[in-house]
Amino acid sequence: MSVLTRVALVAGASVFALSGCAAAGPQAAAPSPTDSAAQSVALSNCGFDVSFDSAPERVITIKSSTTEMLLALGLGDRIIGTAFQDGPVPEEWASDAAGLTSIAERVPSEEAVLDLEPDLVFAGWESTFSADGAGERADLNALGINTFVAPSACQSSGQPAKLSFDDVFSDIEMVASIFRVDASELIADQSDRLAAIDATGDSRTALWFSSGSDTPYVGAGIGAPQMLLETVGLTNIAADVDATWAPYNWEAVVDVDPDFIVLVDAAWNSAEKKIGVLEANPATANLSAVKAGRYLVVPFAASEAGVRSVEAAESLAAQIAELDG
Amino acid sequence: MAKVSPVALGAALAIALLVSITIAVTIGPADIRFDEVWRSIGSHLGIGVSPLTELRDGIVWQLRLPRVLTAGAVGAGLALSGAVMQAITRNPLADPYLLGLSSGAALGAVSVLLLGAAVLLPLAAFVGALLALTLTLLLAGSLGAITPSRTVLAGIAVSALASAITSFVIFWSVTGDSYREVLSWLLGSLSGARWPAVAITMAAIIVVGVPVMLTGRLLDSFAFGDVQAASLGVNVSATRWGLLAATALVTGAMVSVSGSIGFVGLILPHAVRLLVGPGHRALLPLSALLGAVFLVWADTLARTIFDPREIPVGIVTAMIGAPIFAFLLTRRKSST
Amino acid sequence: MIRPEDHNERPPTVNTESYGPSSASESSGLVGERITITADGTLLIDNIDCTVARGSLSALVGPNGAGKSTLLRALTAVKLPASGTVHFDGEDLLGMPRRQRARLAAFVEQDAATDSALTVEMVVKLGRLPHQSLWEADSPESAAVVTASLDTVEMGAFREREFQSLSGGEKQRVMLARALAQQPQLLTLDEPTNHLDIAAQLSVLELLDHLRTTGVTVLAALHDLSLAASYCDHIIVLSHGRVVAAGTTEAVLTEALIADVYGVRASILRNPVTGKPVIGFSPV
Numbered sequence: 001m002s003v004l005t006r007v008a009l010v011a012g013a014s015v016f017a018l019s020g021c022a023a024a025g026p027q028a029a030a031p032s033p034t035d036s037a038a039q040s041v042a043l044s045n046c047g048f049d050v051s052f053d054s055a056p057e058r059v060i061t062i063k064s065s066t067t068e069m070l071l072a073l074g075l076g077d078r079i080i081g082t083a084f085q086d087g088p089v090p091e092e093w094a095s096d097a098a099g100l101t102s103i104a105e106r107v108p109s110e111e112a113v114l115d116l117e118p119d120l121v122f123a124g125w126e127s128t129f130s131a132d133g134a135g136e137r138a139d140l141n142a143l144g145i146n147t148f149v150a151p152s153a154c155q156s157s158g159q160p161a162k163l164s165f166d167d168v169f170s171d172i173e174m175v176a177s178i179f180r181v182d183a184s185e186l187i188a189d190q191s192d193r194l195a196a197i198d199a200t201g202d203s204r205t206a207l208w209f210s211s212g213s214d215t216p217y218v219g220a221g222i223g224a225p226q227m228l229l230e231t232v233g234l235t236n237i238a239a240d241v242d243a244t245w246a247p248y249n250w251e252a253v254v255d256v257d258p259d260f261i262v263l264v265d266a267a268w269n270s271a272e273k274k275i276g277v278l279e280a281n282p283a284t285a286n287l288s289a290v291k292a293g294r295y296l297v298v299p300f301a302a303s304e305a306g307v308r309s310v311e312a313a314e315s316l317a318a319q320i321a322e323l324d325g
Numbered sequence: 326m327a328k329v330s331p332v333a334l335g336a337a338l339a340i341a342l343l344v345s346i347t348i349a350v351t352i353g354p355a356d357i358r359f360d361e362v363w364r365s366i367g368s369h370l371g372i373g374v375s376p377l378t379e380l381r382d383g384i385v386w387q388l389r390l391p392r393v394l395t396a397g398a399v400g401a402g403l404a405l406s407g408a409v410m411q412a413i414t415r416n417p418l419a420d421p422y423l424l425g426l427s428s429g430a431a432l433g434a435v436s437v438l439l440l441g442a443a444v445l446l447p448l449a450a451f452v453g454a455l456l457a458l459t460l461t462l463l464l465a466g467s468l469g470a471i472t473p474s475r476t477v478l479a480g481i482a483v484s485a486l487a488s489a490i491t492s493f494v495i496f497w498s499v500t501g502d503s504y505r506e507v508l509s510w511l512l513g514s515l516s517g518a519r520w521p522a523v524a525i526t527m528a529a530i531i532v533v534g535v536p537v538m539l540t541g542r543l544l545d546s547f548a549f550g551d552v553q554a555a556s557l558g559v560n561v562s563a564t565r566w567g568l569l570a571a572t573a574l575v576t577g578a579m580v581s582v583s584g585s586i587g588f589v590g591l592i593l594p595h596a597v598r599l600l601v602g603p604g605h606r607a608l609l610p611l612s613a614l615l616g617a618v619f620l621v622w623a624d625t626l627a628r629t630i631f632d633p634r635e636i637p638v639g640i641v642t643a644m645i646g647a648p649i650f651a652f653l654l655t656r657r658k659s660s661t
Numbered sequence: 662m663i664r665p666e667d668h669n670e671r672p673p674t675v676n677t678e679s680y681g682p683s684s685a686s687e688s689s690g691l692v693g694e695r696i697t698i699t700a701d702g703t704l705l706i707d708n709i710d711c712t713v714a715r716g717s718l719s720a721l722v723g724p725n726g727a728g729k730s731t732l733l734r735a736l737t738a739v740k741l742p743a744s745g746t747v748h749f750d751g752e753d754l755l756g757m758p759r760r761q762r763a764r765l766a767a768f769v770e771q772d773a774a775t776d777s778a779l780t781v782e783m784v785v786k787l788g789r790l791p792h793q794s795l796w797e798a799d800s801p802e803s804a805a806v807v808t809a810s811l812d813t814v815e816m817g818a819f820r821e822r823e824f825q826s827l828s829g830g831e832k833q834r835v836m837l838a839r840a841l842a843q844q845p846q847l848l849t850l851d852e853p854t855n856h857l858d859i860a861a862q863l864s865v866l867e868l869l870d871h872l873r874t875t876g877v878t879v880l881a882a883l884h885d886l887s888l889a890a891s892y893c894d895h896i897i898v899l900s901h902g903r904v905v906a907a908g909t910t911e912a913v914l915t916e917a918l919i920a921d922v923y924g925v926r927a928s929i930l931r932n933p934v935t936g937k938p939v940i941g942f943s944p945v
Contacts, residue, residue, distance in 0.1 A: 212505065214506075250516075251628075253356065282383065603778045
């Protein structure tokens with residue numbers, strides 16, 4: 001390969017996991033929290049052993065999923081800094097989030113992290129814990145800083161065969177146990193809402209269009225997109241691909257002609273842009289979903305497993321109902 | 326020494342190309358029968374009616390056919406350019422990207438993909454390629470008289486610079502899975518090839534590539550260096566500059582459409598040389614033909630081997646081509 | 662070893678005994694007038710005139726750095742001189758279109774080297790280039806010329822061999838055949854006997870001598886004075902970019918001139934077999 005390709009691959013490799021919107025995994029040996037707040041909580045998190053002697057008080061959150069999870073658990077006051085946020089915080093937590101300071105637009109450097117003297121770095125993507133990112137987990141540990149990855153985002157180990165809401169809820173419980181708070185109300189609320197969702201999808205087909213133009217990057221069979229689509233009763237056209245997200249093929253999409261197209265709306269790749277891509281491609285411009293405008297929009301932060309998953313499912317179901325008229 | 330008659334090889338490759346296109350267009354994730362594919366194509370050419378729905382017809386006419394045709398054109402262009410570059414620079418390791426063309430194109434592409442420059446991607450890539458080439462020539466010229474080796478060195482310097490900037494841009498701005506688009510482009514991919522791409526690449530081949538293919542004798546005259554070439558009545562600098570410009574145009578056009586697909590321009594001319602010897606009258610057109618056939622099949626593999634997932638064709642060309650070349654090399658060694 | 666001071670003190674003796682017509686436009690043969698060649702500001706050839714009679718086998722001799730290669734390239738327009746004219750058979754060689762010139766004059770360089778895997782036949786075919794357009798196929802006539810050229814240099818049997826695999830002498834013959842394939846009237850060679858063993862040297866010069874009898878004008882830069890004296894009727898002596906002497910071998914190659922130009926003592930003897938001059942050297 002040319003020098004450029006090699007350089008690009010090295011660049012890509014270290015950036016690689018940034019693309020990982022990987023599914024969560026149930027952790028190995030996750031003991032339930034005990035009554036005594038003084039007892040140490042020891043867990044295996046993405047194959048890395050962590051232990052929390054007490055509830056963290058100074059937390060840096062990287063990515064919206066972790067920020068929002070703490071806000072949902074009422075722990076907003078423990079956050080001393082955020083980084084790499086994917087979009088505005090939902091209304092219900094907006095007031096709590098108002099005082100949060102962003103320390104970096106992308107992955108913060110290790111020094112920026114250390115500067116704030118946190119006791120926990122809570123990351124939404126496993127890849128942020130790298131030498132040229134927030135720091136290696138072992139290094140941060142040695143400096144007395146705990147690290148935790150949103151359990152649903154583990155890639156190196158512990159990826160589940162297929163993500164389910166049970167996994168999502170147990171993740172919330174796990175985080176709650178670390179902070180010695182009670183998540184039962186939150187989980188009960190979310191479970192109720194989940195149960196109330198009408199599977200308006202009616203077994204129709206859907207494409208989860210995450211990004212890409214020449215080659216679409218789609219939600220595949222074992223991650224959050226699959227979970228959400230199933231919840232609302234839609235059949236993922238890429239369900240048989242054994243990955244959380246995967247590069248796909250327009251021909252296969254056109255072949256199936258999905259009833260709905262889910263557009264992930266991100267600041268760097270908006271739903272409008274994706275519609276533009278679909279319409280500009282002469283093959284996809286003829287898809288029935290494109291011609292009829294049967295689009296379902298999901299904000300990026302809600303498309304990753306976390307406290308917004310239920311809300312995302314509700315939104316999808318409602319959008320389907322609205323399109324159905 | 327020619328092991329294979331050039332004429333025979335040429336005929337075989339031409340037939341292989343036609344057959345390859347015919348078959349490749351019927352292969353893909355969507356299950357469409359051979360006859361349905363060709364009736365669909367026929368209907369667009371005014372013969373008969375398409376048996377497919379408008380949507381499935383779109384698969385054939387909007388996705389597969391332009392892609393297969395583009396693959397053929399790009400393969401031909403890259404192999405031809407590689408052969409010419411190897412002759413001009415008298416360097417068997419030369420490839421069409423030697424003078425900063427692919428690095429410049431990559432920078433152009435990345436600026437569109439990541440920085441959101443409001444320009445068409447192929448245009449940005451093409452402009453990037455030519456800017457890099459200009460920089461290379463300026464740099465080579467500033468070192469004194471422009472010789473092939475100086476140009477190559479200048480090209481390496483410019484490539485390094487463009488790559489550095491590209492890498493920086495990637496590190497700085499890539500987010501989420503946008504890196505995949507960039508990497509796909511850097512490795513070379515034909516997934517975006519529609520009819521405009523066919524037009525660009527075919528135009529490059531017909532308008533520039535074909536005339537270049539006829540200059541075989543001129544390239545042969547360079548075998549013993551500039552002085553001898555001049556004594557044979559060849560206008561050395563005009564020939565060299567003209568061929569360089571032509572190669573840059575062809576390569577720039579190809580790269581703008583497909584990214585920097587590696588290996589085709591470097592190795593395929595050698596493969597042809599191993600089969601028919603070093604005479605450029607045969608080498609140029611045969612390299613183009615072999616390049617076309619090779620890339621049509623490499624791309625077909627890239628889009629079907631992990632059906633329905635796609636991988637960039639640049640990965641396939643590198644992984645398949647290298648062992649084949651090694652095999653050809655051992656065959657030659659054992660027979661001499 | 663020529664010391665630069667020598668020439669500052671004594672102007673070079675110019676003994677251009679004319680042999681052949683003196684006017685360029687009406688003469689046959691190669692006539693170069695007022696040729697000056699510079700490179701990077703350095704004067705390599707200083708305003709010289711030289712004449713090579715038609716159909717002769719002439720030698721261009723001189724110490725290293727005298728400018729022989731430079732002059733040869735100028736005479737065949739491979740590298741144009743800064744000023745001056747060159748005519749052959751009355752025609753302006755420098756102003757002629759390239760291909761026409763290549764059909765008239767052929768040039769064999771020192772030490773032909775290539776990394777290409779060309780066969781002997783392909784190398785000789787290169788000489789047909791000035792006679793062919795880019796796209797036309799090889800005609801039977803062309804093929805016949807190639808065969809004839811190979812036969813002339815007695816390399817016919819080596820047709821399919823790879824050029825790189827030949828010995829120095831064989832390569833030189835093939836390059837000669839290539840030049841002959843151009844069907845030139847004028848053949849210039851730059852040190853064709855370099856790196857060749859004695860038998861090969863003699864055979865190359867025999868060939869050149871034979872060519873001369875076919876009417877081709879041959880000018881060869883030679884560093885071996887005895888060889889030049891043996892085969893060439895006329896000699897041009899070059900030193901520091903100037904013609905020091907030009908004329909018949911007998912007239913030019915005197916012991917005094919050789920001492921002057923080469924800075925060694927020369928004794929001119931006679932080869933008992935050929936009767937040609939042989940030069941013996943001894944330190945001053």
